[in-house]
Amino acid sequence: MAETTLPAAIAATKPRSYWSRVVARFLKHRLAVIGLCFLTVMGLIVIIGPIVSPYDYDYQDFELIGMPSEFSQSHWLGTDELGRDALTRLIHGGRVSLAVGLAGAVIATLLGTLIGALSGFYRGWVDAVLMRFTDVVMSIPTLPLVLLLSGLFRPSPPLLVAIVGILIWMGTARLVRSQFLALREREFVEAARALGAGGARLMFRHILPNAIGPITVAATLAVGSAIMLESALSFLGFGIQPPVPTWGNLLNSASAWLAVAPWLAIPPGLCILCTVLAVNFVGDGLRDAMEPRE
Amino acid sequence: MSLGYIVRRLLGAIPLLLGISVILFTIIQLAPGGPLDMYAENPSVSPEALAQIAARYGLDQPPPIQYFMWLSAMLTGDWGYSIRTGRPVLGEIVMRLGPTLQLGGLAMLISLLIAVPLGIVSAARRGSRLDSAVTVISFAGISTPVFWLALLLQLLFSVQLGWLPSAGYQSIGDGSFLDRLRYIAMPAAVLSFATIASWSRFIRSGMVDVLNQDYIRTAYAKGRSERGVVAFHALRNAMIPAVTIIAVDFVTIISGAVITETVFAWPGIGRLFMESMNGRDYPMLMGLMMMGSVGIILANIIADLAYASLDPRIRYG
Numbered sequence: 001m002a003e004t005t006l007p008a009a010i011a012a013t014k015p016r017s018y019w020s021r022v023v024a025r026f027l028k029h030r031l032a033v034i035g036l037c038f039l040t041v042m043g044l045i046v047i048i049g050p051i052v053s054p055y056d057y058d059y060q061d062f063e064l065i066g067m068p069s070e071f072s073q074s075h076w077l078g079t080d081e082l083g084r085d086a087l088t089r090l091i092h093g094g095r096v097s098l099a100v101g102l103a104g105a106v107i108a109t110l111l112g113t114l115i116g117a118l119s120g121f122y123r124g125w126v127d128a129v130l131m132r133f134t135d136v137v138m139s140i141p142t143l144p145l146v147l148l149l150s151g152l153f154r155p156s157p158p159l160l161v162a163i164v165g166i167l168i169w170m171g172t173a174r175l176v177r178s179q180f181l182a183l184r185e186r187e188f189v190e191a192a193r194a195l196g197a198g199g200a201r202l203m204f205r206h207i208l209p210n211a212i213g214p215i216t217v218a219a220t221l222a223v224g225s226a227i228m229l230e231s232a233l234s235f236l237g238f239g240i241q242p243p244v245p246t247w248g249n250l251l252n253s254a255s256a257w258l259a260v261a262p263w264l265a266i267p268p269g270l271c272i273l274c275t276v277l278a279v280n281f282v283g284d285g286l287r288d289a290m291e292p293r294e
Numbered sequence: 295m296s297l298g299y300i301v302r303r304l305l306g307a308i309p310l311l312l313g314i315s316v317i318l319f320t321i322i323q324l325a326p327g328g329p330l331d332m333y334a335e336n337p338s339v340s341p342e343a344l345a346q347i348a349a350r351y352g353l354d355q356p357p358p359i360q361y362f363m364w365l366s367a368m369l370t371g372d373w374g375y376s377i378r379t380g381r382p383v384l385g386e387i388v389m390r391l392g393p394t395l396q397l398g399g400l401a402m403l404i405s406l407l408i409a410v411p412l413g414i415v416s417a418a419r420r421g422s423r424l425d426s427a428v429t430v431i432s433f434a435g436i437s438t439p440v441f442w443l444a445l446l447l448q449l450l451f452s453v454q455l456g457w458l459p460s461a462g463y464q465s466i467g468d469g470s471f472l473d474r475l476r477y478i479a480m481p482a483a484v485l486s487f488a489t490i491a492s493w494s495r496f497i498r499s500g501m502v503d504v505l506n507q508d509y510i511r512t513a514y515a516k517g518r519s520e521r522g523v524v525a526f527h528a529l530r531n532a533m534i535p536a537v538t539i540i541a542v543d544f545v546t547i548i549s550g551a552v553i554t555e556t557v558f559a560w561p562g563i564g565r566l567f568m569e570s571m572n573g574r575d576y577p578m579l580m581g582l583m584m585m586g587s588v589g590i591i592l593a594n595i596i597a598d599l600a601y602a603s604l605d606p607r608i609r610y611g
Contacts (some may be wrong), residue, residue: 136313141586143549151571152325235441255445259453269442277437
């Protein structure tokens with residue numbers, strides 16, 4: 001027993017920061033690394049793609065209007081029924097879908113962290129009110145509620161992002177609350193309080209950095225949910241409206257031509273699947289890296 | 295578990311439902327366009343007549359009064375009339391509930407039959423090739439967009455192979471079991487796909503926890519075969535945490551039903567919701583949203599009760 005622990009003990013004396021250990025553990029998670037590489041490539045494609053593409057996302061080739069056309073030299077993934085280049089629209093749609101996913105997740109994480117932090121730190125009636133509110137929002141079926149809001153108010157894209165973010169914060173709030181409930185009793189918080197730190201400083205300067213692991217994991221998974229929610233919404237015709245493409249509304253228009261032009265329906269779905277899968281793998285890798293369980 | 299606990303849980307659901315109804319009522323109030331819009335544009339309806347109609351339905355009252363009028367009507371079972379069809383909302387919802395329950399029930403059955411063995415085998419052979427395959431597949435399952443899967447199945451089984459009808463409930467003039475099975479097969483498969491993925495992971499982790507416990511070692515020490523230990527000693531306890539997913543996935547199934555029923559033209563409440571969205575049928579939307587929320591709250595309560603009655607260590611006061 002002693003022989004095996006000794007080298008480990010020596011290794012541990014080498015100064016290695018928390019973050020370098022996190023990175024080392026993350027790199028051991030093969031699927032997470034693959035996922036991260038995939039997301040990086042996808043990110044580069046949607047940023048650079050529209051710049052190098054010879055077409056605009058709403059450019060119509062008048063020779064090809066009327067019917068979707070198949071792959072060709074000039075249109076690698078064919079064109080849709082309005083003669084627009086499918087690859088250009090796919091890449092541009094990815095730009096919109098990824099942006100909505102990221103922004104929605106940021107809103108959800110900020111909101112969830114704020115509500116969870118207040119709830120767990122102040123406890124008492126603040127906690128009771130905020131948690132009952134969380135329960136209420138959690139008890140309304142999410143997709144129908146988003147559909148209702150976007151169908152009745154026809155929001156602009158930024159407002160749509162806000163709606164998506166406002167409906168997926170609840171998990172994060174509960175998580176942050178439980179972290180705060182546990183951390184607020186620790187000695188370092190008491191020490192900071194004894195030194196005269198106020199509520200906001202205690203919460204965001206002392207407690208929050210210690211809860212950053214679970215919050216990062218939740219934020220990553222929220223990107224996946226936000227992309228999924230937006231594409232479902234756009235697929236049903238209540239999200240981002242054409243001619244602006246997103247992966248969801250590309251599938252919506254492709255579904256009408258499924259029997260004639262199945263090649264239009266495959267790529268957008270595949271993009272959603274691979275992106276969300278990659279996000280989930282990265283989330284899983286971060287969980288293993290930032291919250292090691294022995 | 296006592297009757298008192300059940301009663302307390304049900305009473306606890308009341309403020310929750312009140313909160314939900316306030317939120318939904320506010321959303322509908324703020325939405326542009328109201329129930330009188332279709333009269334307002336009609337030149338043969340005078341402003342006086344319009345005011346009379348508004349007064350009759352209490353639409354001239356301030357929103358809080360309207361809310362209480364709506365709430366008391368709702369509690370007595372008067373959920374209003376659909377703007378699209380003119381029929382009572384509650385009756386229409388109950389009528390469309392049948393096909394959704396058939397679809398959801400079948401999807402849950404399929405999920406259980408596939409997810410439970412998958413989870414067990416993957417936990418018993420932890421770290422094996424099969425286990426990693428199951429893990430990757432379940433990740434893929436929760437990452438697959440339901441509507442895309444639906445389109446792919448339609449493409450394969452209806453367009454390419456021509457084996458199954460692409461959408462609908464049953465053939466006209468044919469309502470035989472086999473005919474209806476052909477129609478329900480694809481929507482049920484799509485709806486169960488995501489739940490298979492999350493359930494098998496849940497059952498796997500429950501099983502892994504149980505297999506590490508002392509009483510399992512004791513069972514092995516007694517000389518029981520691995521099959522016996524897993525099937526007899528471990529499974530029963532491993533299934534306990536899995537009941538909580540019923541509540542969680544009830545939401546998934548409701549949301550999934552909206553998409554699945556729309557793609558496959560299945561005449562359930564999910565499709566009714568989309569029809570009502572397109573027709574801006576406010577009373578119907580309100581009724582459906584309330585119904586869905588009640589469903590989620592009940593599913594949560596039932597899951598907690600089942601959890602307590604299956605695990606004697608848990609006592610709710």
